[in-house]
Amino acid sequence: MGNKETAIPNASKGTLREKGKTRIMLVDDEPDINAALKVVLSRAGFTVDTFEDPEYALEILEPRTYDLAILDLKMPKMDGFELYQEIKKVDKDTKVCFLTASELFFEKLREKKFATLDKNLFIRKPISNADLLKKIYEILNRDPSAET
Amino acid sequence: MAVEAYKAGLDSALKRGLKLRIITEINESNLQYCRELAAIADLRHLEGIKCNFSVSESEFIASTSLKDATPVTQVIYSSLQAIVDQQKFIFDALWNKALPALQTLKQLELSLPAEKTEVIYGEEQVVNTILAWQRNSKKSWNLCVDSAIPSFSMSERIKHGYVNAKTRGISIRYITEITKENLKFCKELMKYSQLRHLTGVVGIFAVSEKEYMGEASGKDFLTHLIYSNKEEIVDQQNYIFENLWNNSVDAEKKIKEIEEGGVPIETILIENDESIIAKIKTEILNSREILSCPQPGRLDLIYRTFFGMYKDVLARQDRGEHKGIRMIVTIDKSIVTVVKKFVKAGVQVRHVKNILPLSFVVTDKEVQVNLEDLRGRKMIQSLLTSNEPAYVKQFAAVFGQLWDDGIEAKLRLKDIEEGIENEIEIIQNPKRAHELYVDTLINARDEILLIFPTESSVMRQKKLGILDELAKVALDKGVNARVLMPSGVSRAVEDYIRKGIAIKYIEATSGRATVLVADKKTLLVMELKDDSKDNFFDAIGLSTYSSSKAGVLSYVAMFENLWTQTDLTTQLRVHDKMQKEFINVAAHELRTPIQPILSLTESLKADVISPEGRELLDIVIRNAERLQRLAEDILDVTRIESKTLNLNFENICLKSLLLEIVNEFREQIERKGGDIKIILDFPGDINIKIDRSRISQVVSNLVTNAVRFTKQGKIVLNVTKNKKEIVISVKDTGQGIDPEVMPRLFSKFATKSITGTGLGLFISKSIVEAHGGTIRGENNKNGTGARFSIKLPLIIVSI
Numbered sequence: 053m054g055n056k057e058t059a060i061p062n063a064s065k066g067t068l069r070e071k072g073k074t075r076i077m078l079v080d081d082e083p084d085i086n087a088a089l090k091v092v093l094s095r096a097g098f099t100v101d102t103f104e105d106p107e108y109a110l111e112i113l114e115p116r117t118y119d120l121a122i123l124d125l126k127m128p129k130m131d132g133f134e135l136y137q138e139i140k141k142v143d144k145d146t147k148v149c150f151l152t153a154s155e156l157f158f159e160k161l162r163e164k165k166f167a168t169l170d171k172n173l174f175i176r177k178p179i180s181n182a183d184l185l186k187k188i189y190e191i192l193n194r195d196p197s198a199e200t
Numbered sequence: 201m202a203v204e205a206y207k208a209g210l211d212s213a214l215k216r217g218l219k220l221r222i223i224t225e226i227n228e229s230n231l232q233y234c235r236e237l238a239a240i241a242d243l244r245h246l247e248g249i250k251c252n253f254s255v256s257e258s259e260f261i262a263s264t265s266l267k268d269a270t271p272v273t274q275v276i277y278s279s280l281q282a283i284v285d286q287q288k289f290i291f292d293a294l295w296n297k298a299l300p301a302l303q304t305l306k307q308l309e310l311s312l313p314a315e316k317t318e319v320i321y322g323e324e325q326v327v328n329t330i331l332a333w334q335r336n337s338k339k340s341w342n343l344c345v346d347s348a349i350p351s352f353s354m355s356e357r358i359k360h361g362y363v364n365a366k367t368r369g370i371s372i373r374y375i376t377e378i379t380k381e382n383l384k385f386c387k388e389l390m391k392y393s394q395l396r397h398l399t400g401v402v403g404i405f406a407v408s409e410k411e412y413m414g415e416a417s418g419k420d421f422l423t424h425l426i427y428s429n430k431e432e433i434v435d436q437q438n439y440i441f442e443n444l445w446n447n448s449v450d451a452e453k454k455i456k457e458i459e460e461g462g463v464p465i466e467t468i469l470i471e472n473d474e475s476i477i478a479k480i481k482t483e484i485l486n487s488r489e490i491l492s493c494p495q496p497g498r499l500d501l502i503y504r505t506f507f508g509m510y511k512d513v514l515a516r517q518d519r520g521e522h523k524g525i526r527m528i529v530t531i532d533k534s535i536v537t538v539v540k541k542f543v544k545a546g547v548q549v550r551h552v553k554n555i556l557p558l559s560f561v562v563t564d565k566e567v568q569v570n571l572e573d574l575r576g577r578k579m580i581q582s583l584l585t586s587n588e589p590a591y592v593k594q595f596a597a598v599f600g601q602l603w604d605d606g607i608e609a610k611l612r613l614k615d616i617e618e619g620i621e622n623e624i625e626i627i628q629n630p631k632r633a634h635e636l637y638v639d640t641l642i643n644a645r646d647e648i649l650l651i652f653p654t655e656s657s658v659m660r661q662k663k664l665g666i667l668d669e670l671a672k673v674a675l676d677k678g679v680n681a682r683v684l685m686p687s688g689v690s691r692a693v694e695d696y697i698r699k700g701i702a703i704k705y706i707e708a709t710s711g712r713a714t715v716l717v718a719d720k721k722t723l724l725v726m727e728l729k730d731d732s733k734d735n736f737f738d739a740i741g742l743s744t745y746s747s748s749k750a751g752v753l754s755y756v757a758m759f760e761n762l763w764t765q766t767d768l769t770t771q772l773r774v775h776d777k778m779q780k781e782f783i784n785v786a787a788h789e790l791r792t793p794i795q796p797i798l799s800l801t802e803s804l805k806a807d808v809i810s811p812e813g814r815e816l817l818d819i820v821i822r823n824a825e826r827l828q829r830l831a832e833d834i835l836d837v838t839r840i841e842s843k844t845l846n847l848n849f850e851n852i853c854l855k856s857l858l859l860e861i862v863n864e865f866r867e868q869i870e871r872k873g874g875d876i877k878i879i880l881d882f883p884g885d886i887n888i889k890i891d892r893s894r895i896s897q898v899v900s901n902l903v904t905n906a907v908r909f910t911k912q913g914k915i916v917l918n919v920t921k922n923k924k925e926i927v928i929s930v931k932d933t934g935q936g937i938d939p940e941v942m943p944r945l946f947s948k949f950a951t952k953s954i955t956g957t958g959l960g961l962f963i964s965k966s967i968v969e970a971h972g973g974t975i976r977g978e979n980n981k982n983g984t985g986a987r988f989s990i991k992l993p994l995i996i997v998s999i
Contacts, residue, residue, distance in 0.1 A: 088796035091803045126788065153791035178795035178828055181802045 074192060075117065078102045079109050079135060080124035080151060085177070089122070092181045093188070106130045115143040120192060122175070125152040149191050153177040214240060223294055225249045226304045235305060244298035247316075255287040262287075317428035326425045327357065329413065330406075334361035337370060337408030341393075342441040344375040345404045350385035362392040375444055377401045378454045386451060395451035398444060399465060407437040449589065467586035476583040477505060480561070480568060483585075484509045487563035489523035491599040494559045496535050498570070503538050507545075514546040523564075528552055528602050531612045543609050550606030560595055567595040624746040633726055633743035634664070634736065637716065641669050644679050644718040649759045651715040652685040653728050660736045661714070662692065671699035684762055704766040714740075715755055723752040779842045783835060790831035797824045826955060833959040837948065840966040847891040847970055854926070855885040857892060858917055861899050865907065875912035878903070882919040886926055888994060890971060895992070898964040898975075902930040902988045905960065908953055910934030910985065921994075925973070929989035936979045937986045945977055968992070 076098045080086050086102035093100045101118070103109035107129055121139050125132035136148050150173060175187050214220065220241035225248065226234045237243050253262035260283050262276040278284065307315070320329045334341075345353070352358060353374075365372060372393035377400060378386050389395050405414040412434050414426040428434065449465070470476050484490065484506065490513065494502055516522040524546075531539055531551040543549050559570040569584040586592070627633045641648065648670065652658045661667065674681040680702075685693070687705035697703055712728040722745075729741030746752065801821045808814050839845040862880045869876050899917070906915045913933030920927045937945065944950040946965040949958035961977070968975045973992040980987055 082792055084796040085792065088799035088803075092799050095803060095806070153788045153795070177791050178798050180825075181799055184799075 073097070073099050074119045075099045075101070076188075077109065077113075077118040077121040077139075077146075079106050079121065079127070079132075080104070081106075081127045081129075082124070085124070085151075089184070092184060096185050096188075098188075106135045110135070110138050110142075113139065113142050116145070117143070118146050120188070121146055121148045122188075123148060123150050125150050147191055149173045149175060149187075151175050151177055210240070221291075221295060223249065223291070223298045226301060226308065228308060231305065231308050234301060238301045238305065243301035244295060245301050245304035246294060246298040253287060253291075255284060255291055258284060260284045260287045315430045317426075317430050317433065320425040320427050321423070323422045326422050329425055329427055330358065331361060333406065333408060333411050333413055334358075334365065336410055337365070338368070339370060339409045341365065341370060341372040341374075341406065341408050342438060342445070343373070343393075343404075343406040344398070344401060344441055344444050345406070346401045347377040347379050347382050349404055350376055350382040350389055354385045354388050362389075366392045373441075373445060375401065375441075375448050378451060378458065380458055383455065383458055386455065390451060396445060396448035397451050397454035398448035405437060405441075407434055407441060409438075410434060412437045453589075465588055467584070467588055467591070469582055469584050471582045473581065476581065479583060479585060480506065481509060483561070483563055483566055483568060484513060486565060487513070487522070489564045490525040491562045491596065491603075492525065492527045493556060493561070493599060493602065494527070494529055494570075495556060496530050496532060498559055499529060499535050499538050503541065507541070510542075510547065511545055517546070524548065526550075526599075526603065528599065528606055530554065530556075531609060531616070533616055536613060536616055539609055540613065543613075549609035550603060551609055551612035552602055552606050556602075562592060562595040562599055565592065567592050569595075618750075624744055624748055624751070627743040627745060630737040630740050630743075633724075633740060633745075636724055636743070636745055637666065637726070638669055640716060640718045640722055640724055641666070641673055644673060645677070646679060646719050648673065648679055648681045648719075649715075649717040649756065650681070650683045651759060651762070652683070653712045653714060654731050655686045655688040656731050657714055657728060657739070658685050658689045659692065660734070660739055664736045667693065667696050667701075670701055671696055674700040682759075682763065684759065684766070704763060706762055706766050707769070715759070717752060717755050717759065720756055721752060722747050723755055725755075776844070780844055783838055783842075783844065786838070787831075787835050790835070791828075794824060794828045794831065798828065822955070826957070829955075830957045830959075833957045833963060836963045836966075837959055840963065845966065845970060847894060847967075849889050849891055851887055851889050852892045853885050853887055854919065854928075855882055857896055858882060858899065858919070858928075861896060861903060862917060864900075865903050869907070874907070876907060876910055877914040879914055879916045881916055886919065886921055888926060888992065890992060891967075894967045895971070898967050898990060899928060899930070901960040901964045902990075905956070905988070906930050906932035906934065906986075908955060909936075913985070923994075925991045925993045927989055927991050929987055931980065931985065931987040933980075933985040936984065937977060946975070964990075 074097075076093055078086055078089060078093075078100055080089075080102070081104055083104055086104065090100045090102050106123075106127055121136075123132040123135050123139075127135075132150050132152070136150070139146055139148060152174060153176070172187075173191065175184065179187075210220070221244070222237055222241050223244050223246050224230070224234065224237075226243075226245040234243060251262065253260065255261075258279060258281075260276075260278045260280075263274065320326050343353075353362070362372070374389055374393040374395050375398050376382070376386065376395070378395075378397040386395060403415055405412065407413070411427070411429045414437070415424075470479055492502075510525060513522055513525060517524040525548070527542060527547050527549045529535070529539070529549065529551065530553065531549075539549060561568045566585060566587045571582045571584055627636065650670070652661070670681055670683075673679045681700065683693075683701055683703045684706050685703065687707070690703075690705060693703055712731075714726045714728065716724040716726075718724075724743065724745050726743040727741040728739060730739055733739040798821070801817055801824055805814055805817050805821075808817055836845070858880055862878050865878050869878070903915060903917070910932045911934065915933075916929075916931045918927075918929045918931065920929075938951075941950055946961045948962045950961065951958055961975075965975050968990050971992055973990055975988065975990045977986060977988040979985070
């Protein structure tokens with residue numbers, strides 16, 4: 053496991069959803085994180101595509117591909133927030149949440165433009181498997197209109 | 201007029217249109233007839249007519265004077281044209297000399313003597329005129345005569361007039377040049393008149409209230425004399441006399457001088473250097489009092505040349521023979537030493553602010569003024585001396601006034617020594633302040649220190665060109681320019697840093713004024729009156745310009761303080777920033793690897809079938825979790841130690857927070873299968889302003905500890921509240937606190953356990969104290985378990 057992408061982007065649109073499996077997009081510049089979380093999430097029943105390079109992820113992103121995007125906040129090329137905005141442009145229905153190991157979390161929250169985001173969308177690393185799954189379920193079962 | 205026939209003839213002639221001109225001497229006796237004549241003919245008056253003649257256009261008749269109106273028996277007759285013409289000519293000449301009758305008539309009517317101005321010739325006539333003058337006067341005599349006259353005045357005949365005048369009560373004022381020769385007569389004169397002396401009187405004049413007599417040269421005076429009784433002339437001469445009287449000197453003084461062999465009154469200019477010194481020395485010796493007013497530049501010279509003599513004078517003063525020496529001079533740093541010498545010797549010295557344009561010395565007798573003149577290319581010194589009492593008096597008065605306004609030398613010397621020698625100038629006019637500002641900048645040699653109070657002040661002055669001037673001075677003259685200003689305008693002044701001006705930024709300035717110090721010598725403080733104004737002149741208020749050492753240096757000290765402070769704050773800020781960055785990076789780096797370890801070990805558990813394998817994994821997991829907790833705690837400790845622990849205060853309802861924690865732990869206990877009950881004893885709810893996650897951390901820490909050290913039993917979370925604070929306590933029924941650990945309970949790595957990091961209580965304490973609260977732990981009184989409680993102040997929310 054572990055280099056670049058493991059997703060096969062040429063899957064037909066919407067078919068996966070119809071199959072009932074929730075599709076998750078995971079973007080983190082740390083390959084081991086990607087690997088570890090992919091194991092946890094896929095064993096829980098999700099289809100997970102991981103990306104180390106956010107730019108590449110955007111390149112191949114097509115609308116109605118993912119139900120949830122989990123984004124690392126601190127990445128060298130593009131930070132999580134930027135990525136979040138770009139993803140929303142492509143598909144506004146995709147739910148997004150953030151993984152962060154940094155202290156930036158608090159600072160970003162205080163920034164006005166992100167103040168509207170629910171702080172529950174932020175998942176702090178490291179997190180136990182149980183807690184992670186709990187959070188994911190919460191986010192997925194949320195009312196979509198509560199998100200921006 | 202009496203003769204009928206004559207009169208009849210006149211009448212008919214007039215009827216015929218005859219032009220009649222008559223000249224006669226009008227006097228009191230013929231006044232009446234003259235009046236009649238004046239009515240019918242052109243009448244004029246001429247004094248002293250001794251003959252009679254009449255001339256017509258063709259005939260001439262003459263006779264001798266009529267006496268007693270007796271008709272004459274003899275007449276001269278001629279019809280010779282030549283004679284007629286000649287007599288006509290003579291008549292015309294006399295006509296021109298004669299005075300219009302009306303005036304004369306009037307004068308006679310008013311009994312006024314005829315106004316005349318004439319020259320009297322002949323000794324006899326002159327003397328008579330003088331005597332008449334003496335008799336005619338009823339009120340006053342004013343005489344100004346040369347030195348030869350007093351003897352004449354006191355001669356037999358003339359003296360009689362004086363004696364007489366005295367008895368008649370006439371006021372006599374007599375001015376003459378009193379000399380040794382006429383001294384005797386002058387003294388005599390003083391019996392009858394007020395006498396005054398005037399040097400150099402030449403000629404004579406005497407004027408009474410009615411008549412004036414004058415003479416050009418005393419030598420020939422008895423030969424001719426100018427006389428006038430014309431009012432205007434008399435007034436004028438009296439006026440001239442008054443002036444002379446005021447300028448003349450009391451006779452007594454002069455007489456005394458002469459008798460005592462005194463010095464003549466004179467004003468002389470001495471140009472020879474040796475003579476000057478000699479004169480000055482003589483005067484010092486002769487004086488009874490010395491008032492000196494030297495220019496500061498000369499003081500040294502005076503000291504070297506005359507100090508010895510001054511000392512003698514002062515010795516005389518001690519003996520009571522001299523009134524002493526007083527000196528006025530403008531004292532500045534350059535003459536401090538020599539002034540001290542004078543003061544020490546006993547000279548009274550005073551200081552005046554403005555340097556006098558000349559040097560002078562006044563004694564009781566004389567005044568000496570030192571003049572310097574640039575003639576050609578050489579500076580010529582000359583001494584103007586005068587013993588003219590008027591001048592001496594005047595200079596003494598000038599000295600007196602300066603003396604009264606002066607400051608005691610001792611005080612002035614003290615000021616100079618303490619460096620308060622220069623005044624502080626208060627400038628009200630902003631334009632003048634600006635002038636001084638630029639001036640000070642331009643004239644700086646070594647160093648300029650400048651403080652701007654506000655960002656606007658920087659912009660205003662930049663607009664005015666001040667920064668450009670400063671740059672110029674820094675670049676061209678190599679002056680070391682340092683500037684302190686608020687950080688907001690750093691962009692605007694970037695260029696100037698390149699131009700050689702060192703700029704540092706400060707957060708807050710001390711005061712609201714622009715401060716400029718040049719060369720550690722000059723200080724200009726410009727108070728900021730209104731920062732909202734657009735331009736410099738409207739913005740500044742009063743300014744202070746000073747070269748007072750104390751003032752300047754205190755501002756220099758303040759500047760240096762701020763300058764180094766900025767270094768420190770910059771360093772601190774940089775350090776701060778570095779710390780924060782370190783913590784951020786450390787946090788990220790610590791947390792990142794832990795995630796895969798945790799996740800995968802947990803996931804791996806599902807893959808591992810064997811119980812041993814699972815046990816091994818459990819150990820790994822446990823340690824991974826511990827590592828995670830340790831990482832977080834170390835990060836917290838780092839934050840606490842570097843004082844970058846930031847608290848995020850918000851109003852939270854305490855109950856929900858505690859419930860969350862309680863529920864979490866209950867779940868945990870259930871999962872792990874423990875026999876511990878957690879109870880929340882918290883009726884009601886409280887709203888409190890705290891950092892939610894941190895207080896959560898603290899309570900969790902306490903509960904975790906409780907759980908860790910309690911095998912079975914219960915843990916009670918209790919909350920109480922009073923006016924000032926709330927108390928949250930966690931009480932357990934476990935093994936209690938080890939007494940050995942007690943003293944170090946809240947310090948780093950005090951407790952050791954398998955799962956604990958040893959940092960929890962230290963961090964909790966720091967968090968609680970950062971809220972302004974306290975934490976304590978003690979063993980329960982009933983013997984089992986411990987109780988940890990935290991007190992948090994109820995922060996009163998202010999707007």
